Amino acid sequence: MLFPNMTVPLHIFEPRYRAMVADALKGNRIIGMVLLRPGYEPDYERSPSIFPLGCAGVIEDVEELPNGEYNILLRAIAKFRISREEVGKPYRMALVTAIPEVLSAQEKTALQMQRQQLEMLLAGSVGRVGLPRIPSGLSDEELIDGVAQRIDIDPLDRLRLLDQASPLTRARALAELLEKMLAAPR
Numbered sequence: 001m002l003f004p005n006m007t008v009p010l011h012i013f014e015p016r017y018r019a020m021v022a023d024a025l026k027g028n029r030i031i032g033m034v035l036l037r038p039g040y041e042p043d044y045e046r047s048p049s050i051f052p053l054g055c056a057g058v059i060e061d062v063e064e065l066p067n068g069e070y071n072i073l074l075r076a077i078a079k080f081r082i083s084r085e086e087v088g089k090p091y092r093m094a095l096v097t098a099i100p101e102v103l104s105a106q107e108k109t110a111l112q113m114q115r116q117q118l119e120m121l122l123a124g125s126v127g128r129v130g131l132p133r134i135p136s137g138l139s140d141e142e143l144i145d146g147v148a149q150r151i152d153i154d155p156l157d158r159l160r161l162l163d164q165a166s167p168l169t170r171a172r173a174l175a176e177l178l179e180k181m182l183a184a185p186r
Contacts, residue, residue, distance in 0.1 A: 001158050002033040002055040003145040004076050004101055004167075012070040020091040021059070021070050029059040032080060032096065035159050047092065052082040053163055056096070076145075079162065107168045111140045114171040118144065121178040144171045153177065 002008050012021050024031050034054035057074035064070055080096035087093075103111060122134060138146065148161040148170060157177060164170035 001035060001149060001155070001162060002057050002074060002076050003149040003162060004055060004079055005139070005141045005145045006149050007060065007073055007075045008033075008057070008149070010070075010072050010074060012072060016090040018068055018070065019089070021062070021072060023089070024059060025062065030056055030077065031059065031074065032056045032094070033074070034082070035155055038156075050082075050092070051159055053079070053159065054082070054096075055079050055162065056098075101166050103166060103168060107166065108140070111144075111168045111171060114168060114175065115140045115143060117175050118147065118171060118178070121175060121182065122147065125178065125182055140171075141167045144174060148174055151178075153181075 012018055020031060032054045033056075034050045034052070037049040037051060055076050056078045057076045059072050060075045061073040062070055063072075079099040079101060081099060082094045083097050084095045085092065086095065119134075134143065134147070144167050148158065151158075151174075161170050161173055161177070164173050
């Protein structure tokens, strides 16, 4: 999954997604990422069921390989909800509604305090949540979204984090999740 403020490297090898990337590169370079619903496997080759929430990203870097595959770097630009799916391409296309995540000054202050709690939880979680050392110099949003994107959790928990209304509510939900993970016996 892709979260706001984040990037993700992707290796594109399936023919339908190679076509999607080729088309995106001819246009605005934007593609969206969504989560497949559990039990998607039998319908994977056609059009498996998806959750309607996702994140759009712009292809920032691309390497086209000799076999037609791609290595791309996708940078998030907007969280979205699917309004309607369209047909006509080998890959899924949809009309989406952007979901802005804007914080008030008061919420930004609360987010800074929530970040401190998260950093303390992360310091006590070394080796338990699947995260490497957190780089310094990240904004509050980058830290929260980066942890949410990379932490070793169930995909449905990750989707619940993405579905939070703002980075502040995502940070609070992430702190609760981390507390539960750390309280569980090893």
